[in-house]
Amino acid sequence: MERDPVSRLIVISNRVAAPQPEGEGGAQGGLAVALSAALREYRGFWFGWSGNRIEEFTGKIDFQRHEGVTSATIDLEEQDVEEYYNGYANRTLWPLFHYRIDLAEYDRSFGAGYERVNERFAETVYPLIEPEDLVWVHDYHLIPLGRQLRQRGVANRIGFFLHIPWPPARLLTTLPDHEHLALSLLAYDVIGFHTREWLESFQNYVERELGGRCDPDGWIHVGDRSVHAAAYPIGIDYREFSEAAASEAARSACERLRKSADGRRTIIGVDRLDYSKGLEERFLGYRRFLEENAERRGEVFLLQIAPPSRGEVHTYETIRETLDELSGRINGEFAEVDWVPIRYVNQGYGREDLAGFYRASNIALITPLRDGMNLVAKEYVAAQDPDDPGVLILSRFAGAALQLKDALLVNPYSKEEISDAIRQALAMPREERVRRWRSMIETVRSEDVVWWRRRFVAALAGEDVEAAGSARAAG
Structure with a gap:
């Protein structure tokens, strides 16, 4: 035959x-x-x-x-x-x-x-x-x-x-x-x-x-x-991710994060611990936002999930030490008794948990200095509530920026641009958020x-x- x-x-x-x-x-x-x-x-x-x-x-x-x-x-x-x-x-x-x-x-x-x-x-x-x-x-x-x-x-x-x-x-x-x-x-x-x-x-x-x-x-x-x-x-595998986002585990993770947010806005970042991901620049941009927008302190926090990678390569030990120090310094400078500006987590989560975290987050802050694509950006879009979607802030140096043109595109090397984008995202009307999301989800769905x-x-x-x-x- x-x-x-x-x-x-x-x-x-x-x-x-x-x-x-x-x-x-x-x-x-x-x-x-x-x-x-x-x-x-x-x-x-x-x-x-x-x-x-x-x-x-x-x-x-x-x-x-x-x-x-x-x-x-x-x-x-x-x-x-x-x-x-x-x-x-x-x-x-x-x-x-x-x-x-x-x-x-x-x-x-x-x-x-x-x-x-x-x-x-x-x-x-x-x-x-x-x-x-x-x-x-x-x-x-x-x-x-x-x-x-x-x-x-x-x-x-x-x-x-x-x-x-x-x-x-x-x-x-x-x-x-x-x-x-x-x-x-x-x-x-x-x-x-x-x-x-x-x-x-x-x-x-x-x-x-x-x-x-x-x-x-x-x-x-x-x-x-x-x-x-x-x-x-x-x-992304749009169908598989959509199923994960609709699972009971995802709903539970979403509620868990929303409950812990206690009414505050959540900014999320999910990246492997790597110097190409612009994590240090992201923290510094967020710090600039806190400096320039004192009235917003206590209303928002950054959840950065960064599981370790390539621990045997010395450069990765260095970036972890830098981020540990920087997150501690920012929290020490701005935290209140009932509010911590950065939740920095060095562990990985399953796809269903991440889908729930994405849906519970008002903003995704994805600022690689250079990235072939970046599928986290697409997953964040796929996880959103169509009636009340969050805002994607994305580095213009990620490959995904060429497809997700309705994200807020930023230069990750600029603290001011990151700060301005966070302020714009927090103030963005629901109608604009829906319009931007609909354009991006069509790309994520069709070009999967x-x-x-x-x-x-x-x-x-x-x-x-x-x-x-x-x-x-x-x-």
Whole structure:
């Protein structure tokens, strides 16, 4: 019996976060939700690192299946984790791609570990790839993987999606051997970015540093190699999130926060503890608001949820210490006996709890200094009461700002702009809040994760590539 030529989708990412059975595990990130949803529609599997460390790499694959998603994971050696993950991925590429060259560390051992782990991924997964499979590789950890698979004879259509910004050429050229990294992307058939800005940064690099040609229809030519690159802005799983927001757990979380607010307005921020999220700048902008609007003190508080991440990287220890000190200083300066201006929480919550917190909050303050997309902004919009929605304050440097144009867009580096936006949000009439929300919810609903993955997979399968490359929302 002839098999459907697009019957399997092989997803490869650094970590595998397939859905857990009810009651096991906490909140899933945006990538986990998006890819799990994709794999429920296609036969195939999700391959990556288990998160476990072993003394010696064996290449043994652990297959599991949860809620319709098959995962295939491998364990890595301690040295692999230190050089590839903590090193090149998160101490070199992450800061550089988020425009923080002052924090980027360049170490040859990091680069060697990065190549070695990509080789191990390729060597382990390529025997599992069948001739008609589509292969979809994700994010900055695995840029060389397509090249490694090609070297092993994989002729399948292979796509790559970058979930973080692509930096301007003048920044990327500070990376030693940057040409080798960029040329690795040419092994893919389709390259996806969240926004046209990141796409244009890549195109500019290709023309300036590689001597390539970029056509208006998205085709990029370097030497005898041609690949298609386009903007594919990711969305949330709108249906799944709406169900979570309507759950009893979400209603309970909403009431819990409203009760604790005791009639005060709630400003919410939910971010992984990372210097790219602009948390220090957010606290300083909120502090400026308290300074300039003394009459509002006691009427509003900021709930900042910031679960720790990458604790083994020194930079993240520093940002946590900075925020601990800053939040304590602001509370010490402005708090009253019956009011604390900042509730700073260093723990994560499940999606249903977060949906309830979003609905109970009058304002979302989302101010990353640089962000590939930012799905929290879209989740906040999706969780609102249609008759009395809250206000989204969003950094203009988040990818989501190009789609959510009716948010209050701010420069996160400006304390004054953040302060002014909070004051404007608190005073905004219900009619204006409803009008802005209706515009944004239509985008969140129609340009969701299903829309995102279908456009990318269609391009990867070679179906209507030019149409798939026209990103209305990312324009």
